[in-house]
Amino acid sequence: MTTLHDTPVLAAGCVLWRRSPSDGELRVCLVHRPKYDDWSHPKGKLKPGEDALTGALREVAEETGYTAAPGTELTTLRYLVAGRPKEVRYWAAEAVTGAFVPNREVDRILWLTPAEARTRLTQPRDADLVDDVVRALERA
Template identity: 45%
Template sequence: MNSPATVIAAGGVVWRERGGTRQVLLVHRPRYDDWSLPKGKLNAHEHVLLGARREIEEETGHRVVFGPPLGVQRYAVRKNGGTAEKLVHYWSAVPVGKSDFEPNDEVDEVSWLSVDKARGKLSYPRDVDILDALEHAVPVAATVVVVRHADALKRKDWDGKDTLRPLTDTGTAVAERLSGVLGALGANRLISSDAERCVATVTPYAASIDRHVHLWPEISERGYDADPDRLRGLGERVWRPGKVTVVCSHRPVLPALLRELGLKVGKFSTGAFLVAHRLADGRVVHERFSAP
């Protein structure tokens, strides 16, 4: 008999500063009579960041934006009469707006506590480990999200100028889903190659927050081929203190672009993205994601 499939879940350490004290938000689950960090299982085909945001909002009433990753829990759970591994991904999470929490059968109480008090109240040592990781992950000085454009028509199937080559239906759907992911990251500054396939990848999100997309021809394939040196110094323009900056470019340009940003070079499938956080102490933490 095959073992049950791995259970994927996600959540976060929701935190705020009050009177010079860092507080975190815990939830009480009456079914287990425990205090834990807000989290929950992903829906089918749900991107992990969107699942984490949805679960936190459902359990706490708070909409959040995510910062650096805090770790992954691995433990066994009962499933379909057997035992399965459960993986729970956690991020630093900051609430935005007011909470509309109402007690329910899943979570009947939430509590803002100082980190020290929360450490003593949590029911599971594994949650304490995730909580302790928060101290080393915040505050964040700046964030950059590097995106490869979503799936576009093949060059052989397009008769017009390459810069006007559009997204496929699949690429358009990815761009729409990416909008939710960028919202979960709190993106507030958008930079794109001037090629249509890049602009179209970030336009749904730009429209959702009523922001302008800044077009940088130097990070297009054509611009980079004409003068690769134009990328020099670009890192200083992208890393903007206090901003979550999205940069959408092309596969041939991304290696040089990532080096200029001080980030690790790697392969990107269409619609894939990298999230990098520059912490207040100068360290940079990053994680890669496939297309949503």
Template identity: 50%
Template sequence: MAAVTGIRAAGGVAWRPTDDGVRVCVVHRPRYGDWTLPKGKLEPGEHALAAAVREVAEEADVRGVPQVRLPSVRYRSEGQPKLVDYWSMLAVASGGFQPDTEVDDIRWLTVDDAIRLVSYPHDVEVLAAFAALPSVTATVVLVRHAHAGKRATWSGPDVGRPLDVEGWAQAGALAEL
């Protein structure tokens, strides 16, 4: 896969069950005066899934358990192409939201209400994809492979090629989620 140029970010549709359906979390950013899904830029070397979990926690004070991969969106931001990867996340804990300069309000809304409130068409696209999902009864995360040793120096079948130091770090970072 070719390297992505521009801004890389990740976020989530944090959701929680209620007696009459689910509620999703949207955040208000005073700097932009918008309502959007929680998301943010990847830190150097950070996996997009780890960034998504971190950003939902930082912006909405929600511990989210990643579930289904949602569509990525592309748009221009600050004059550069931006790619944002999204996951649905079951909200399992919240420490009590505290407003700050980045996010000054959050709302837990039905998907329909969230679609009406968000400020950007790409957020509508992600919320619509979330709404189209079947109910989640279990989650399995399958990692095709992490960074492995050099193929040229491995004489066995590729399926048995061991992870290198970077691959073990990647596996450890994902296991924490």
């Protein structure tokens, strides 16, 4: 018998990227969530019936202020939160337009090189997503 505790929390997000206006090099956006005092990729829980990609782009807009053009789907992360399984689908997404305004969920963002992003991310599992984006952009 499946219980609510066994049903995964479904979430989605993006590894948001852009080219630096000064040198054209790849930069990855990380968000700081004061509630958890952590650095992560923009992501969040899906609304009931919401498509994962739609939810991922909504979360990017809500947390960063940027609209994004989605690219390659990346690795899906699965882990436990308070004993309950969580499944987060990710996409590479290029920041197209927008500007960050601090909000209730996210008080800061940083645009970092892939190497800087890997070391700044709070959860080691999130660093592999940076590598996924670098590989995807090299193939494009």
